[in-house]
Amino acid sequence: MSTLTGTRHLVRLILRRDRVLLPLWVLVLSLLPMTYATSFFELFPTAAERAAYAAGTARNPSIIALLGPVYGDSVGALTAQRGGFLTVIIGLFSLLTVIRHTRTEEEAGRRELLGGSVLGRYAGLTAALLVTYAADLLLGLLTAAGLASTGLPAGGSLAYGLAAALAGVAFATVGGLAAQLTESAGGARGIAIGVLGLAFALRLAGDAAERDWLSWLSPLGWAPRIRAYEGEHWWVLLLPVALSVLLAAVAYPLSVRRDLGAGLLPARLGPATARRALSGSFGLAWRLHRGQLLGWSVGFGLLGLILGGAAEAAGKSVEGNPQLEEIMSRIGGASGLAEAYLGATLSLAGLAAAGYGIQAALRMRAEETAGRAEPLLATGVHRSGWLLSHLVFALLGPVVVLAVTGSATGLTYGISVHDVPGELTRMIGAGLAQVPAAWVLAGLAVLLYGLLPRLAPVAWAVLAVCVLLGQLGAVLELSQWLLDVSPFTHTPQVLSDHWSATPLLVLAALALLMALAGLTAFRRRDVPVT
Known part of the structure; x- marks a missing residue:
């Protein structure tokens, strides 16, 4: 062979x-x-x-x-x-x-x-590499x-x-x-x-x-x-x-x-006895999610430092080009070209943060397919408590990483315009304004996991569609109803002079409804579903 x-x-x-x-x-x-x-x-x-x-x-x-x-x-x-x-x-x-x-x-x-x-020793690695290379x-x-x-x-x-x-x-x-x-x-x-x-x-x-x-x-x-x-x-x-x-x-x-x-x-041996923090489902969820949350936060912080440092130059570079000024102003509101740039880049950060929310939500599916959820739920751990412990990170994780992004962006931009306290507050608010839209995609992942677990990874495809609509929508002049499919289309530009909190409340309510529906469906279905 x-x-x-x-x-x-x-x-x-x-x-x-x-x-x-x-x-x-x-x-x-x-x-x-x-x-x-x-x-x-x-x-x-x-x-x-x-x-x-x-x-x-x-x-x-x-x-x-x-x-x-x-x-x-x-x-x-x-x-x-x-x-x-x-x-x-x-x-x-x-x-x-x-x-x-x-x-x-x-x-x-x-x-x-x-x-x-009948499988060769190199077949598994070769197949994975060939498919990825070809893609x-x-x-x-x-x-x-x-x-x-x-x-x-x-x-x-x-x-x-x-x-x-x-x-x-x-x-x-x-x-x-x-x-x-x-x-x-x-x-x-x-x-x-x-x-x-x-x-x-x-x-x-x-x-x-x-x-x-x-x-x-x-x-x-x-x-x-x-x-x-x-x-x-x-x-x-x-x-x-x-x-x-x-x-x-x-x-x-x-x-x-x-x-x-x-x-x-070699695998690192764990302690002989578990810490008290692991006595509940939330402690276990914290143990599973903390590394990813830290890594995402550090990465978003570095990204925010770069984005904030580039904001002033980006604003000045388009002066004298009326067409570009009009487009940038439409993207980021009427509060200045630098703020338009910041609004657009923080919107992209919101899309990335939605990726963290989906990843955290789908960790439940990974635990189930790996066979670790079933014996855990056979003990005194309640299904609702187990799902909610992971849901906390799917919802609060985007809050953390976007707050870090806004803080880093506000710090470097505030230094460039000599107003660190004011810009720090504004950029944190602008970053957090992306949270409800990110919650919608995390809520969708929870809904799919609870209702149709085999289709849970479709949440990634929905995120890809949102990225596609955001990047190509204006260029291809797509219909507004199609652009409205993305929750990020409805996020107000809080850096502009006038904006409403109503879309944020609607998006947050929609995310909550999907998460609750996913929880209800999960409590009624079999575990595991392979």
Whole structure:
């Protein structure tokens, strides 16, 4: 029997399981760069306007720290920089996909069952990597085609698309290696995301401080250095390929030398007796959620520092361009272009915070499918108390991370305008205004889990639709009724002079109703549902 026997069947299984989520993410992420290019063509039709924008904003240290360097003032160069953060998202998507189909399958016991059949030693890891690699490359090709369709040069479009795709390939392999190191999927995700965070920190520090050698140490620093649309350096594409080969050469031997269910790193032994804090369902939920909540809070805090530091420059950069001033004012209200920028970016932070709420809500589904919920609920733990303990983090988690984002944004923006106390209060309020919309998606995840647990991951697809509507709605001139599908469309811009709290109350009530309906349905159905 070959070491790859059964790989084709596992690939088909993965494609069947991800038949909704995988194509949706590929489509959304491939369309975003095209919308950026279209916007730049419309907002900066002349070379002089593009040059002014590049000088005022694109070369601002805070913008460079967030998006990466810009190597020219053409529409292509500005688009490549604007899409710089997409490589982080693609990398995150890729590593999570590989871990879900390797370590998570192993932790749940499904890989052991498959291993009892005719299955080669390398088949599981190979199938996960092949599917993710193919999705990344398809994403890159669709991105290149979309950019070329806007009128940008085909060579630069292909360079940008391949650079983004190969960044995903590199971090997919990071995920494959991390899956061999620990015996838990959570530990593997922590290691892989930590590597992604370190890569982003190196790229950020190198670009912001103009220390180019630091950026070259980061896989996220390679993508912009292909210089798409500005004399492409094609040889840079060899770097993520070489890194992937090196990491795979380490991951494959580890995958067969360790015991099934074990990891290279030994599991840390817990205390002989549990702490009093673990005596109830809330204490257990706190133990399960605290690491993710801390990680999200730190990440959002760093993001807020960058966004707040870039706000003043973003506001000044559009002065003299009436078309852009009108659009920015419509996005963020009439209180100034810098505040329009802050309103728009905090809205994006709200979308990301909704992702945390969904993740926290779906932890219940993970506990159930792993077989840990059933024996727990067979004791004196009541179903309502168990679900409510996780619901606390699904609802309060977005509050925490958005408050942290608003605080960090208000601090750096307040320093730039010499009004820290006033801006700190306003930005915290603007961040918290996104909470009810995030609650709606978390409530939807709870409702699906309680009523139709197999469809609970559909909440991620709904979030992707909200992102798509928010990013493409204005560009594609979609009907208002379609835009209203997203709860974030109804969030008022609290940084403007006049706004109403009524939409926030309605969204919060809707989220509460869905959560209560999910709780009621969960109390009546069987556990587990596989």
